[in-house]
Amino acid sequence: MATQAALSLGWFGLAGLWLLAAPLLGVINAPACLGSASDPRLLALTHAWVLGFLGSATFGGIYQLLSVAVGEELAWPRLAWIHGALHAVGVPVMVAAFLRGNFSWVAAGGSLVAVGALLASLNMAVTIGRARTKDAVAWAFGFSAFWLSATVIAGFLLAVNRAHPVLPGNSETWLKVHAHLGVVGFYLTLLQGAAFRLLPMFTLGDVKNWMRVASGLGHTQAGLIGLIFAIAEDIPVARIVFGATIAMGLAMSASEAWSVIRSRRKRVIDTGVRAFLSGAGALAVAIVLGLMLAAWPDAGDGFSVSGAVAYGFVAIVGALALAVGGMMLKIVPFLVWMRRYGPVIGKEPVPLASKLPSPLLERAWFELHLLGLVLVLLGLARSEAPWLYAGWATIVAASVASLLNHGRIAGHLWRKNRTLGGNAV
Amino acid sequence: MIAEDTIRNVLTEILDPEYGISIVELGMVSHIDVQGGEVRVGLTLTTPSCPAGNVILEGVRTAVAALPGVETTDVYLQWDPPWTPDRLTAAARRLLGWET
Numbered sequence: 259m260a261t262q263a264a265l266s267l268g269w270f271g272l273a274g275l276w277l278l279a280a281p282l283l284g285v286i287n288a289p290a291c292l293g294s295a296s297d298p299r300l301l302a303l304t305h306a307w308v309l310g311f312l313g314s315a316t317f318g319g320i321y322q323l324l325s326v327a328v329g330e331e332l333a334w335p336r337l338a339w340i341h342g343a344l345h346a347v348g349v350p351v352m353v354a355a356f357l358r359g360n361f362s363w364v365a366a367g368g369s370l371v372a373v374g375a376l377l378a379s380l381n382m383a384v385t386i387g388r389a390r391t392k393d394a395v396a397w398a399f400g401f402s403a404f405w406l407s408a409t410v411i412a413g414f415l416l417a418v419n420r421a422h423p424v425l426p427g428n429s430e431t432w433l434k435v436h437a438h439l440g441v442v443g444f445y446l447t448l449l450q451g452a453a454f455r456l457l458p459m460f461t462l463g464d465v466k467n468w469m470r471v472a473s474g475l476g477h478t479q480a481g482l483i484g485l486i487f488a489i490a491e492d493i494p495v496a497r498i499v500f501g502a503t504i505a506m507g508l509a510m511s512a513s514e515a516w517s518v519i520r521s522r523r524k525r526v527i528d529t530g531v532r533a534f535l536s537g538a539g540a541l542a543v544a545i546v547l548g549l550m551l552a553a554w555p556d557a558g559d560g561f562s563v564s565g566a567v568a569y570g571f572v573a574i575v576g577a578l579a580l581a582v583g584g585m586m587l588k589i590v591p592f593l594v595w596m597r598r599y600g601p602v603i604g605k606e607p608v609p610l611a612s613k614l615p616s617p618l619l620e621r622a623w624f625e626l627h628l629l630g631l632v633l634v635l636l637g638l639a640r641s642e643a644p645w646l647y648a649g650w651a652t653i654v655a656a657s658v659a660s661l662l663n664h665g666r667i668a669g670h671l672w673r674k675n676r677t678l679g680g681n682a683v
Numbered sequence: 684m685i686a687e688d689t690i691r692n693v694l695t696e697i698l699d700p701e702y703g704i705s706i707v708e709l710g711m712v713s714h715i716d717v718q719g720g721e722v723r724v725g726l727t728l729t730t731p732s733c734p735a736g737n738v739i740l741e742g743v744r745t746a747v748a749a750l751p752g753v754e755t756t757d758v759y760l761q762w763d764p765p766w767t768p769d770r771l772t773a774a775a776r777r778l779l780g781w782e783t
Contacts, residue, residue: 322734323734326732326733326734327732329731329732455730455732458730459701459729459730459732459733460701462702462729462768462779523768523771523776523779524702524779524780525779525780526780592700592701592734592735595700596734596735596738599700600735600738600741603697603738603739603741603742603745604697604741604742604743604744604745604746604749605745605746605749610698610700610701610703611700611701612700612701612702612703613703
């Protein structure tokens with residue numbers, strides 16, 4: 259358990275570095291947000307968020323949560339460390355290569371990331387396969403492992419395709435397929451499952467209707483399969499139908515998550531859970547944008563270009579970053595507490611895990627991040643770079659607050675004086 | 684022979700790391716059995732997937748074993764009956780913000 263906590267903390271440390279680097283890239287490349295979605299600078303920014311911050315934080319969560327979620331030890335912990343090394347090297351190579359427009363190096367960095375992600379998928383699949391009982395949460399982890407493999411294979415082929423054409427048709431189409439496989443297939447599927455382990459744990463609430471959880475997951479999976487074909491075959495009606503199917507699945511999950519919140523025994527909803535719920539709200543906005551883009555693909559270049567960037571921005575920096583950042587606020591203090599104070603419980607006074615973070619810094623991250631989202635969206639809506647600079651700079655400030663908070667928490671790993679606020683034995 | 688209340692008292696000092704409430708007030712201590720110097724404690728968790736389960740279990744074992752007169756300690760997880768909110772004491776409800 260202690261080794262697993264160290265593994266996850268390592269991943270979260272990596273996520274912390276990217277949490278600062280990604281919005282800094284946003285500030286430097288703000289005008290690129292007003293261009294095409296396939297602009298290499300925008301691709302660098304997207305991968306800094308999706309693989310750098312979200313990927314690192316999500317794998318940190320997976321390697322800690324998977325075993326408790328499915329009741330089975332992680333099949334190969336050593337493989338998870340190898341995955342971490344490949345990811346730590348591969349992502350910066352990819353991002354730097356995107357910035358230089360060098361797609362051979364994108365493919366090289368992407369190969370490392372892809373091999374790591376395939377190892378992670380295998381590790382997850384074998385762990386889930388060994389579990390005695392498989393509920394909707396276990397299935398969600400399993401599906402997300404499958405989509406993770408599909409995402410990295412599609413991404414690798416896209417990078418190779420720039421130098422040596424291997425994909426049929428338009429590469430923009432395959433870029434959309436790759437993006438939806440990653441965002442909906444891997445991240446949203448995972449959150450659809452993990453939320454029903456985490457929310458009850460953090461709020462002392464109950465999942466009342468497991469059928470609704472399973473049904474939400476089923477709709478999302480069916481919708482995603484259909485959407486991928488609809489995008490690949492360029493069938494607008496099918497894009498709307500399958501996009502709406504995904505939306506319906508997510509609405510079912512959101513409805514059940516809300517019933518967990520309503521049944522909570524811990525009255526105060528803390529910042530981590532609020533951020534997670536705000537992420538769900540941002541997701542609803544992204545879905546509306548996505549359906550509008552599917553319904554009116556020829557509404558004009560301005561709408562299509564800014565709309566596509568806004569859609570990706572709200573989904574990634576809005577929905578996913580808020581949800582994952584919120585969960586980090588809950589999981590990181592707990593992991594630090596387990597590693598530092600767990601071994602001395604029952605022997606001497608220790609602080610509470612919930613007292614390790616700074617509530618002020620948590621709120622600062624959350625509120626500044628929300629403000630930054632609004633400013634960037636204003637910039638996209640008005641096609642004005644100053645709003646984009648202001649928005650990304652505000653998100654950098656949010657990230658600094660988050661890093662200070664997590665640094666304060668991590669400081670406990672080396673702290674000698676063990677008392678702080680609460681006391682457990 | 685060590686009294687059951689003595690065991691319960693020492694367990695009130697073990698707090699759940701997330702909620703800051705003792706495991707006794709949370710209703711996580713299902714059973715205490717004392718036979719001479721042998722102590723058996725049955726615990727339940729608020730959720731079977733609680734990642735702090737092992738740490739709490741070990742903490743209870745350590746705290747009970749340190750009591751004078753205790754020769755052997757057996758701490759085990761008991762899922763039947765499962766934990767429900769009805770097991771929260773009035774003090775726990777107050778600490779969770781629902782009753783004043």
